[in-house]
Amino acid sequence: MRSVAPIADRSASKSARTRQRIVDAAAAAFRRHGYASVTLKDIATRAGLQAGSLYYHFDSKEDLIDAILSAGVDAAITATRDAVEALGPGADPVARLRAAIAAHVRVVLSEESHASANLRILGQLPDAIRERHLKQQRAYGAFWAALLRDAARAGAIRDDLDLSVVRMLTLGALNWTTEWYRAGRCSPSEVAAHAATMILDGIVRGASPRRRRG
Template identity: 40%
Template sequence: MANTTARKLNEIPRSAVGRDGVLDVAARLFREQGYGSVSLRKIAEAAGIKAGSIYYHFGSKDEIIAAVLDTGIRAVHEGMSQAVSALPEGTGAEAILRAAIGAHLRALLDVSDYSSANVRIFGQVPQSVRDANLHARRAYEAEWDNLLSRLQADGALKRDVDIRRLRLMLIGALNATLEWFDPHRGSAEALSRTYADVFLNGILERQET
């Protein structure tokens, strides 16, 4: 049986789209339509290939989803890490946090279908797929925790701030922009400045005492 299956897979012609092309199409569809509405057949049609050709690159829909989720997290992680690392020595805490917030939002809203798809379908996919993505997800969370902890140790963040809760609130708020952000009514950069202003400076006017 295994030999028969292998022979059938070998008979499937290589697609000109290729593995990365299939993933690009799948990421866009998952971002736009969610997990349940996207089938292998729909991915194949959008990629302009036969449904069977997908099996040359992937064994199942869940295998495609796992690759999309991992790529999405890595895109955000790398963008945030590079933005912070590129800052000059001695950059202040506010500029560091503004760079990190801006990089996260750009990855979601301007750069990658993968990162947007990750946020939108993570809660919809089977538990086994979520579990497989946890390593990459935890690595990005650790990047934020390390950054915030370092700023707290340097005295830039209040000592009583709970780093984990702050990270959850911050990333949760940034990810939620996918549900309402309209690029025709503003840029990701402008939105990034607004978020940074609120998180770093608050919303209430200081009252004279």
């Protein structure tokens, strides 16, 4: 005889699924239309709910935005860490960078990912909301900084480059793909391959390095 989950557990599970459906619907709406033009009613309609039902799960639009921002950065962190760790601890540092670039691009270009919605609306949000997520964003930046430092220590990166600038330019270029990418011309994996080639061929040794200024 199959065991039956307690009513409280089933109710909690249903509530969690509904909450996730709301977050997914909001991410899709923000990704397509931006922050300011999307209302809670729009999100409720997309989620197949009454507008008032949203307030059972989220106190406000800002509360919902917080959930999307956290989910977006978490998705990027998880994808890039998993891709790098899959190579093993002794992997070539340039291969680790290449894997991180590919994973980041795949996440931000995924229609199902909250990371793409995150990037689409981040610049439109009030400062107070953005500041609440700085710690999470800095942790992701630190992960990339460590990848670049490891490559530099291995002698793989030109010594005339500032690693902080390289990191910011790299992430800026990868994140900007959400603004111009349209499915059909090429796949996210092909975009990732192009990005890795352009970025890494520009910073690894053998690409006509100049003497560091100063």
